[in-house]
Amino acid sequence: MLLAPGLELLVEDVLPRALGLPLLVYGILKLAQYLLAAHDWPSWVWVAAIAATHPVYWIISWVYNQIHRRREAAARGAVFPPRVQESSFKIVKAFSDSALKGYTGDAVHDWSKQYGNTFLLRIFGVYRVMTTEPEHIKAILATQFDDFWKGPMKEDHFTSLLGSGVFNSDGDMWNKVRISDFDVFERHAEDTLSLLAERLGSGVPVDFQDAVARFTLDSATEFLFGKAVNSLDAGLPYPASHSKTTATITTNDFFNHASTKFVTALSEGQEVISRRGVLGRYWRFSEFWQDKAAEHRKSVEEFVLPILEDALENKKDEVVSGEVKEIGDETFLEHLVRFTKDKKVVMDELLNILLAARDTTASLITFSVYVLAQRPDIYTRLKEEITERVGNSRPTYEDTRDMKYLRAFLNEVLRLYPAAFRFQVIELFLTAPLVQNSELSPTTEHPKCPPLFRTKVVGKGTYHQPINLYTLYLLGAFSIHTYSCAYSVFLMHRREDLWGPDALEFDPDRFLDERLHKYLTPNPFIFLPFNAGPRICLGQQFAYNEASYFMIKLIQKFTDLSLALDVQPSQPPKEWIPQPGTTKGRDKIMLKTHLTMSVRDGLWVRMKPISSQVDQEKTM
């Protein structure tokens, strides 16, 4: 990028848009004057004509679009979802309040109550369909997958942090259950739990979220790169009020450890790109002089580059020695460098996968402990299942697969606290010609749900180029109707009409008893923690294995889990009270959502280590 982001937007987009049309009108008038051999027109005529260009253009295109869309909708028997009657500024503010100081999904939840489960938002002239309707989400993700694409906006927001990684690797690579994965989990789970036990033994609560994010980082890097980054070597943080934190904040090994810097950069980078979401191309004005995600990318690269160079070096040695690994024995990095030695491409892919693999699974395990710290009854059920199946020994893949209550528990965590929160709220542009509305007809259970109105848009390539868009705009290509569609799995997972009257209760049995057959089996698209259709999560099995393994080890080693609210930095405001349809007012911590969901400022807990029977057994 040659120009600062704000300047780039001004030069490439705002100024041409602002000046192009008036200049065109000026040219046409000049030509008319010349052709008509007219005398000089008074200056007010010029000023009025030029000043009127944008308002007149806006009115004509608005009227044209209204008529055009209504006609097409009528031809297909489609109806528009209701439009939220708020100004763009209010909508943006509602989103940002909900993300920064409100409860996750607040804004959309409130609009859903007023307008139904599918509605339109108009934000600075751009329409967004917002839905929590499984039928529509199914169409977007699966049945009409080819009609939608992840729009250029997502790319525009994400590239400076994540590059162009597309996760287009072979699915088999991910879902193959490898015995070596379990060895990896074992090593890093042992290290994590020992560190936790040591700190808890000294009477100080632990930030469980930080520890588990290090466990998933070390496991993921070993799995992906063939070498763990050993982020647990940084140790564990102390609560903010603890003397060790305040006294040593600048020199503390923990904060200065390369892995801590890497994790912080990755996480802050994600926050930056998430904030861009609601601003469209105009995020550049909020980062006018400096692309903030690019700064974080630099720190991230500093950490990953040596690992990457190592792998490329090893690959060279392998070629020289003639020793080539079988595909199943390769790490992801080795697999990638088979296809390209381009460091940027490999780096982009690695970062994307690391993000997909690490934060999501860390989120699942963190929220599992958050729930267990409040629900000793569920802890007891899990403990019984673990004792019956594995006792105190090390679980195998078959154990994790067959423990039904544990799987139901993890699913229930993913239902109420879906880890890949923002992954689903992405720009999807309608690219296909109109399809018969019947394919998006409302489910019989929800006759009032308005069918999603669909319309023609420009081809995929065209929208990528701002200059093309501008050219089309100038030429009066009124038929560009790009609707972005966002959907909220978080809110869909909490709908009482889809999950039953107890939808807000945490109850793993809903995945085991008659409620499974009543709600989920006939309508599987109501549960989408891993997405669905062609872009379903490739690491689903890996994630279940890793989370199950960790939870089994944790429950074997610790009891009496409780939230350390006395040191929990961010807590929900006292005025939040439980309300129907939302867990706002019930949660004891603040949710934080960017690409993934986490607990704001960490999850501080106390747990009691169980005397080391497991260790004794291992030494026998």
Ligand code: HEM
């Ligand atoms: C609880 C843990 C996880 C959750 C909730 C989760 C969820 C998701 C979701 C919702 C997507 C769709 C993203 C999109 O379409 O933009 C996705 C994609 C993906 N995930 Fe996961 N994921 C988890 C763990 C993992 C792990 C551990 C790995 C790798 C080992 C992984 C690898 C991938 C990949 C490669 C994709 C891209 C698939 C594609 O676009 O073709 N995920 N995941």
